Amino acid sequence: MSCTRVGDSQAVCELARGLFDPERDRPWVVVTSPFGAVEPELDAAALVEEVGDVSRVFAIETGPLTRELSALLPDRLDVYGGAGRSYPVGFTTETSMQESRLRFPQPTPRHATERLITDVLAHAQAAGLFEIAPKRAVAASGTVSGFLMDGSRALVALDGQGMATVWQELTYPPVPLDWTLAKGQRISGLLDVETRRLNVELETPSLESVAARFPHREVTLALVESTSDRRAVLALHPQVRIEITREDVSPNPLDRVDALLSVGDVVAARVLHLSGDRLHLSLSDVDDDEPIVPPFTLVAGGLPWLREDRPLVAVDDEPVRSVASVPDGATQAVATAAVATDAAVSPMFEPAAAPTRPSPMPGPGLHRAEPPAVVAASEAPIVVGAPLHQESRHGTLAQSQQLTITRLQGQVADLTAQLRDAGADSGAHAALRNQALTDRSALRDALAELGEVRAHARDLEDELRAQRRHLRESRRVSSAPEAPRFADRRAQWLDADDWVRHEILLAWVDRVAPSDRASRALPTDYAIGADFAQSLTALDDGQLAKAFKAVVDVLVGRAGEVAGRRLHTLRTGDGASASDVVRPADGARCFRASIEQNTPAARRLHYWVCSDGSVDLSRVVTHDDMAA
Numbered sequence: 001m002s003c004t005r006v007g008d009s010q011a012v013c014e015l016a017r018g019l020f021d022p023e024r025d026r027p028w029v030v031v032t033s034p035f036g037a038v039e040p041e042l043d044a045a046a047l048v049e050e051v052g053d054v055s056r057v058f059a060i061e062t063g064p065l066t067r068e069l070s071a072l073l074p075d076r077l078d079v080y081g082g083a084g085r086s087y088p089v090g091f092t093t094e095t096s097m098q099e100s101r102l103r104f105p106q107p108t109p110r111h112a113t114e115r116l117i118t119d120v121l122a123h124a125q126a127a128g129l130f131e132i133a134p135k136r137a138v139a140a141s142g143t144v145s146g147f148l149m150d151g152s153r154a155l156v157a158l159d160g161q162g163m164a165t166v167w168q169e170l171t172y173p174p175v176p177l178d179w180t181l182a183k184g185q186r187i188s189g190l191l192d193v194e195t196r197r198l199n200v201e202l203e204t205p206s207l208e209s210v211a212a213r214f215p216h217r218e219v220t221l222a223l224v225e226s227t228s229d230r231r232a233v234l235a236l237h238p239q240v241r242i243e244i245t246r247e248d249v250s251p252n253p254l255d256r257v258d259a260l261l262s263v264g265d266v267v268a269a270r271v272l273h274l275s276g277d278r279l280h281l282s283l284s285d286v287d288d289d290e291p292i293v294p295p296f297t298l299v300a301g302g303l304p305w306l307r308e309d310r311p312l313v314a315v316d317d318e319p320v321r322s323v324a325s326v327p328d329g330a331t332q333a334v335a336t337a338a339v340a341t342d343a344a345v346s347p348m349f350e351p352a353a354a355p356t357r358p359s360p361m362p363g364p365g366l367h368r369a370e371p372p373a374v375v376a377a378s379e380a381p382i383v384v385g386a387p388l389h390q391e392s393r394h395g396t397l398a399q400s401q402q403l404t405i406t407r408l409q410g411q412v413a414d415l416t417a418q419l420r421d422a423g424a425d426s427g428a429h430a431a432l433r434n435q436a437l438t439d440r441s442a443l444r445d446a447l448a449e450l451g452e453v454r455a456h457a458r459d460l461e462d463e464l465r466a467q468r469r470h471l472r473e474s475r476r477v478s479s480a481p482e483a484p485r486f487a488d489r490r491a492q493w494l495d496a497d498d499w500v501r502h503e504i505l506l507a508w509v510d511r512v513a514p515s516d517r518a519s520r521a522l523p524t525d526y527a528i529g530a531d532f533a534q535s536l537t538a539l540d541d542g543q544l545a546k547a548f549k550a551v552v553d554v555l556v557g558r559a560g561e562v563a564g565r566r567l568h569t570l571r572t573g574d575g576a577s578a579s580d581v582v583r584p585a586d587g588a589r590c591f592r593a594s595i596e597q598n599t600p601a602a603r604r605l606h607y608w609v610c611s612d613g614s615v616d617l618s619r620v621v622t623h624d625d626m627a628a
Helices: 009-020 044-051 064-072 109-126 207-213 332-345 395-421 426-478 486-490 496-511 541-555
Strands: 004-006 028-032 056-060 084-087 137-148 153-158 163-167 186-192 197-200 219-227 231-237 240-245 266-274 278-282 589-594 603-609 615-622
Touching (some): 009 064, 028 044, 028 109, 044 109, 084 109, 231 266, 240 278, 486 496
Parallel strands (some): 004 056, 028 056
Antiparallel strands (some): 266 278
16 A cells, blocks of 8 residues: 555546545545645655555645645635645535544644544544454453553553554544543453554443433433534433433523533433433433432443543644744845745645635535434434534634635745746845745734634633533522422321331332333332431431432332442441441341432431341431441
8 A cells, every 4th residue: 555646637636536436435635745845744654554554545746736626625625735634434515624624734744644643543433444353453452551642542561462552543532542441451352463553342332221321310421512502412422322402401491502511511411211212311400419320431441431520622633833933034035045945845824826616526426425313312312423523613713813824824935936936126026025024924923813812712612611510500500490398298197107108109200210110119018217207307308309319229229239329338337347237136237328429417328128138217317427
């Protein structure tokens, strides 16, 4: 496999037709030379070596040929000026810039080449090219020893087979590998002997496994993948997505979903099991201290892939060229040489002068791909495979600055070409030189301003994310439905224990999905201790609701499955030799389960488990109360 040179107009047309070809089964990557140069700065040889087995690599010289190619491609999806771009399978006029990024050789050609390799691998993974085992692949196991490139690479020390790397693009991009793997973790997979890439085994969970992992009304974490004014898509797993509406976030009809949620947020969501084995998510009724069912682990033995205090923030992968890299011209000779040299070897963009774009080429090479399906839970609860893409609202401003830089660099290059022609008299020569110096100064200012704009945009995005979180939390508190009036219902019962049984039944109906009630039936042989009802009198309505939820989890046998319950036996002391608390009368053992978390005097449920398996509810106590 070698790099294909695009050297004439016919080759340009063939390249463009191939990019649009619906039968194309692998990504094509195109690299260009800087203006005035023949060879690309990006490492075409490294591209061929690293991804030549799953892509085709093309090289084209910036100038008339790139202008011809630009005229045949959609706006902002061309390639020129020393940059490179990977074109995914299924490329159409509807492909977004985020799906096919332009990679300029900044801050170094090596860095940009690595980013381009990352793009190609992601496109190859999406095309299913890695589902076929490499020609030379062997089973391998090893230990994760560290991470590189912002978590996009994991180093693995194999057992007797040297070192290998796990690539983010072959797992669940854009999720960083250090979200799913841990240093020191043991992993296994299929080792590509030639590339030393270790492909770990991945599996998309089924609807049944999702439902089993997150029981009805349990709370877990979800990643916000996209938002609009009325809807959002949340992911419980990178390949399991559920669409929610404004009513699931806030009951206020004036609220916008995209004003309450930021793309990349990790939020607590309640999993609801609807009729017909459908799943849904709700954010509006989640209490701050509710137990969280741990999210999925994406690789066996790895970490839960989501953490509430860790949003998925896009990496700024098009760094601004350093202002210091644009030289000053102190003298006429130095200025002229600097302009010519810089234009020849290192501009970021092609000159702005380009022919007007006609419509993309007709024929069988064009087709319109349907966008990835994201289906509402009422129609189909799980959406598999749609990539995460959302343009920043600050991108327009930054892009405007980049267009300014493009125009200025084009002017510099044109002036340099005129100087090289040496057809002007000395006066015109001096005027051109002064114009070049003026444009270079403007270019430095534009670069500096672009850097400031991007830094300010990042700060604004962080601030906006925090404001959305605070607004969402305030909506949840202020617009939550009226809490159940336990005192009113208590007054309807002469016997406190009868009231407790009534509340447990209501909590069971609310907490256990209809489809699970046969297997999670409420037992009739549980007992209520003499002090249990009295221990509830100090609780407010919110605490009572949580206490009865915990009781239901205990009675239906779910408490041990919910990590947030922190279920364990009550012991006679803190030492390793301390024994379990046992009731002398019948040998029942005392257990302790969490009702609240991360709050002062958090409540705990104490109960006895008798020898026949029946439960005797003892008391609701504070965290520091260790009496049975």
